[in-house]
Amino acid sequence: MEETVIVAHKIFKAFGEGETEIQALRNVDLDIKRGDFAAIVGPSGSGKTTLLNILCGLDNVSSGEIKVSGRSLQEMSGSELAQFRREHIGLVFQAYNLIPVLTVLENIEYVMLLQHVPAAERKERVHTFLAELGLEGKENRFPAELSGGQQQRVAIARAMVSKPDIILADEPTANLDSETGGQLLEMMRKFNEELKMTFVFSTHDPQIMERAKRLITLTDGRIVSDELK
Amino acid sequence: MLLKLAWRNLWRNRTRTWLSTLVIAIGLVAMIFMDTMMVGMNTNMVKNATDSLMGHAQMHALGFRDEQDVKLTINDLDQALLQLEKHPDLKARSLRIVTQSMLTSSGGGEPVLSLGVDPEEEQLLSKFDEAIIEGEYLDSVSGQKLILGWKLAEKLELGLGDRLVLTAADAESGEMVQELFRLSGIFKTGEEKMDASMVLVARKTLQSMLKLEGRIHQIALRYSKLTQDGTPVNPLKKPDDSSKNELLLWTELMPSLYMISQMTDLSMAIMGTILFLIIALGITNTLLMGLYERMFEFGVIKSIGTTPWQAARIMFFEAVCLGFVSIIVGLILALFVTALFANYGIDYIGIEFSGVTFQEKIYPSYKWSRLVLYPFMSLGFTLLASLYPAFKLWKMLPVEALRKRKF
Ligand SMILES: Nc1ncnc2c1ncn2[C@@H]1O[C@H](COP(=O)(O)OP(=O)(O)OP(=O)(O)O)[C@@H](O)[C@H]1O
Ligand SMILES: [Mg+2]
Numbered sequence: 001m002e003e004t005v006i007v008a009h010k011i012f013k014a015f016g017e018g019e020t021e022i023q024a025l026r027n028v029d030l031d032i033k034r035g036d037f038a039a040i041v042g043p044s045g046s047g048k049t050t051l052l053n054i055l056c057g058l059d060n061v062s063s064g065e066i067k068v069s070g071r072s073l074q075e076m077s078g079s080e081l082a083q084f085r086r087e088h089i090g091l092v093f094q095a096y097n098l099i100p101v102l103t104v105l106e107n108i109e110y111v112m113l114l115q116h117v118p119a120a121e122r123k124e125r126v127h128t129f130l131a132e133l134g135l136e137g138k139e140n141r142f143p144a145e146l147s148g149g150q151q152q153r154v155a156i157a158r159a160m161v162s163k164p165d166i167i168l169a170d171e172p173t174a175n176l177d178s179e180t181g182g183q184l185l186e187m188m189r190k191f192n193e194e195l196k197m198t199f200v201f202s203t204h205d206p207q208i209m210e211r212a213k214r215l216i217t218l219t220d221g222r223i224v225s226d227e228l229k
Numbered sequence: 230m231l232l233k234l235a236w237r238n239l240w241r242n243r244t245r246t247w248l249s250t251l252v253i254a255i256g257l258v259a260m261i262f263m264d265t266m267m268v269g270m271n272t273n274m275v276k277n278a279t280d281s282l283m284g285h286a287q288m289h290a291l292g293f294r295d296e297q298d299v300k301l302t303i304n305d306l307d308q309a310l311l312q313l314e315k316h317p318d319l320k321a322r323s324l325r326i327v328t329q330s331m332l333t334s335s336g337g338g339e340p341v342l343s344l345g346v347d348p349e350e351e352q353l354l355s356k357f358d359e360a361i362i363e364g365e366y367l368d369s370v371s372g373q374k375l376i377l378g379w380k381l382a383e384k385l386e387l388g389l390g391d392r393l394v395l396t397a398a399d400a401e402s403g404e405m406v407q408e409l410f411r412l413s414g415i416f417k418t419g420e421e422k423m424d425a426s427m428v429l430v431a432r433k434t435l436q437s438m439l440k441l442e443g444r445i446h447q448i449a450l451r452y453s454k455l456t457q458d459g460t461p462v463n464p465l466k467k468p469d470d471s472s473k474n475e476l477l478l479w480t481e482l483m484p485s486l487y488m489i490s491q492m493t494d495l496s497m498a499i500m501g502t503i504l505f506l507i508i509a510l511g512i513t514n515t516l517l518m519g520l521y522e523r524m525f526e527f528g529v530i531k532s533i534g535t536t537p538w539q540a541a542r543i544m545f546f547e548a549v550c551l552g553f554v555s556i557i558v559g560l561i562l563a564l565f566v567t568a569l570f571a572n573y574g575i576d577y578i579g580i581e582f583s584g585v586t587f588q589e590k591i592y593p594s595y596k597w598s599r600l601v602l603y604p605f606m607s608l609g610f611t612l613l614a615s616l617y618p619a620f621k622l623w624k625m626l627p628v629e630a631l632r633k634r635k636f
Contacts, residue, residue, distance in 0.1 A: 058626075086533070
C-alpha cells in the first residue's frame with residue numbers, strides 16, 4: 001500500500017580527487033515513502049547537505065542510482081532536471097530562500113508561473129497557504145520586510161503551492177530561534193498530516209528531531225541508523 | 230515574470246545602473262551628434278558647391294568638358310530646351326558661354342575663364358549678384374559690362390570703370406578676337422578659383438565676339454526637390470548618345486565631393502562599431518558584477534525549477550531593460566544637444582575642405598534613418614554584452630551557486 005517517492009540505491013559521492021578526495025557519502029541506501037516526515041541528522045560534515053542535494057538532482061552521484069517518483073535522475077539533462085524539480089520537488093534552504101526583488105505573493109507565485117498555472121488558481125492557492133501560515137495581509141511585502149521565521153514560512157508556502165511529491169529542506173530551522181523553529185516544524189507537520197505532504201529535512205537541533213516521525217542518522221557519509229518512531 | 234524580475238534586479242543597484250545608462254546614453258549621443266554634424270557638413274559642402282556655380286546638374290556637348298573647345302556647343306539646343314521646359318522639378322537654368330581667355334588691362338594680363346551669362350538667369354544659379362563688394366552686378370544680356378573677383382582686381386590693380394580687353398579664339402576660324410569691356414563690379418565669393426581667375430560678361434556680347442550666335446556651351450540646372458544627400462529626387466532623363474549631348478549630375482561633375490559623403494558614412498559606421506564595442510565591454514562587466522553578487526540567489530532560482538535557458542533570459546531581459554532606459558535617456562540628450570547646436574551652428578566659415586570652402590555655419594542635420602539605426606545598434610550591442618553573463622548563468626550549477634551563501 002505504501003508508495004515510495006524516493007529510492008536511493010548504493011549511493012557513493014566523493015569530492016575532489018587523489019590525495020584530497022573526500023568520501024561524503026558511502027554506500028547509502030534509502031527509501032522515502034509517501035507521507036514520511038523524516039529528519040536526517042548527524043554531526044557537521046557527515047553528509048546531510050550532500051545527500052539532500054543528490055536526492056533532488058542538484059548534485060550528481062559518483063555511483064549509485066536515484067529514482068524520484070519513478071524517474072531516474074541520472075539520465076536527465078540540466079534543463080530536464082530543472083523542470084522535474086519544478087513539478088515534483090519542493091526545496092527549502094536554511095535561509096535566503098526568497099527572491100529579494102519579488103514580493104511575498106510573487107515569490108510564492110513564481111514556480112506556478114513557470115508551471116503555467118492559470119491566474120485564478122494561482123490566486124486561490126496562494127491565499128490558502130498564506131492563511132494557513134498566518135501570513136495574510138503580508139502578500140505585498142518584500143522579503144526584507146519579514147522576520148526570519150516569516151521568510152521561512154513563505155519559503156515553505158512556495159515549496160508547497162506547486163504541489164510537489166516531496167519537500168526537501170536543508171536545516172530549515174537553523175537560522176531561527178528555537179521557538180520560531182518549533183513553530184515552523186509544527187506547520188510542516190500539519191501539512192504532513194492534513195495534506196499528506198512528504199517531508200525530508202536535515203537538522204542539528206534535538207528538539208526538532210523529536211518531532212520527526214522518522215530519524216535517519218548519518219555519520220561519516222554512512223547511514224548508521226534509520227528508525228521509525 | 231522573468232521580465233519583472235529582471236527589471237527589478239536592474240534597479241537594485243541604482244548607482245551602477247544609472248552609470249551604465251549614462252555610458253550607453255552618452256555613446257548614443259556622441260554617435261548621433263557626430264552623425265548629424267557630418268550630415269550637416271556634407272549638406273553644407275554640397276550646397277556650397279551646387280549653389281555657387283555648378284548647379285545640381287549641367288548639360289554640355291559631348292567632349293566639351295575634356296577639350297574645352299569653343300566649337301563644341303550643345304547640339305540641337307531648341308530640342309534640349311524643350312525637354313527642360315517640360316520637367317516639373319526644374320527650378321532654374323542658366324545658359325552659359327564658357328571659354329578660356331586672356332584678360333588684359335593697362336596693368337598687365339591674366340588668363341581667365343570667361344562666362345557669358347544672362348544676369349537674370351544666372352542670379353538663380355550662382356551667387357555673384359550677392360557677392361558684389363564694389364560696383365554692381367551685370368544688368369543686361371548684352372553690353373560691355375564685366376565683373377570679376379577681388380583677387381584678380383587686386384593683381385591687375387583694377388578699379389571700377391577701367392577698360393579691359395578680353396582675347397579669345399573664335400569658333401569659326403580659331404583666330405584670336407578681342408573685345409573691349411568696362412569693369413562694372415567686383416565680387417568676393419570666398420572661392421579662390423572664382424575670385425582670382427573668373428570673369429562674367431553679358432552672354433550676347435560674348436556670343437557675337439566668338440561667332441557663336443544662338444549657341445550655348447553649358448546649361449546649368451537647379452532642381453526644386455532634393456534628397457537629403459543633395460541629389461535631385463527626380464532628375465532629368467539622360468540624353469542618349471545620338472544627341473551628342475551629355476547631362477551630368479553634380480555627383481558626376483564633382484565625384485570627389487560625392488565620395489567624401491560616402492566615405493563619412495563608412496567612417497561613421499567604423500567609429501560607431503568601435504565606440505559601441507567599448508561600451509558593450511563596460512556593460513558586460515556591470516552585468517557580471519551583478520551576477521557574482523547574486524550567485525546564491527540565482528542558485529535558489531535555478532534549484533526551484535528555473536531552466537538554464539529561462540535563467541539566461543533573466544540576464545537578457547536585464548540587458549534589454551538597461552538598453553531601453555539608456556536609449557530613451559540618450560535620445561532625449563541627443564535631441565537636446567543637436568537642437569542646441571542647430572540653433573547656434575558651428576563656425577567653420579572660410580575653412581577649406583577638399584576644395585570647397587565653407588561659406589556658412591554648419592548646422593547639424595538629422596537623417597531619420599540614423600536616428601532609428603543608432604538606438605537599435607545600442608540595443609544590439611547591449612544584448613551582445615549580455616551574451617557572456619547569460620551564458621555564465623546558463624551553465625552555472627545551482628549547487629555551486631548555493632555554496633556561495635554567506636550566513
Ligand atoms: N563541493 C565540495 N567540495 C569538496 N568537499 C565537499 C564539498 N561539499 C561538501 N564537501 C565535503 O563533504 C562532506 C559532507 O559535507 P556536507 O555539507 O554534506 O555535510 P553536512 O552534514 O551538511 O554538514 P553541516 O551540518 O555542517 O551542514 C564534508 O566533509 C564536506 O567538507
Ligand atoms: Mg549541511
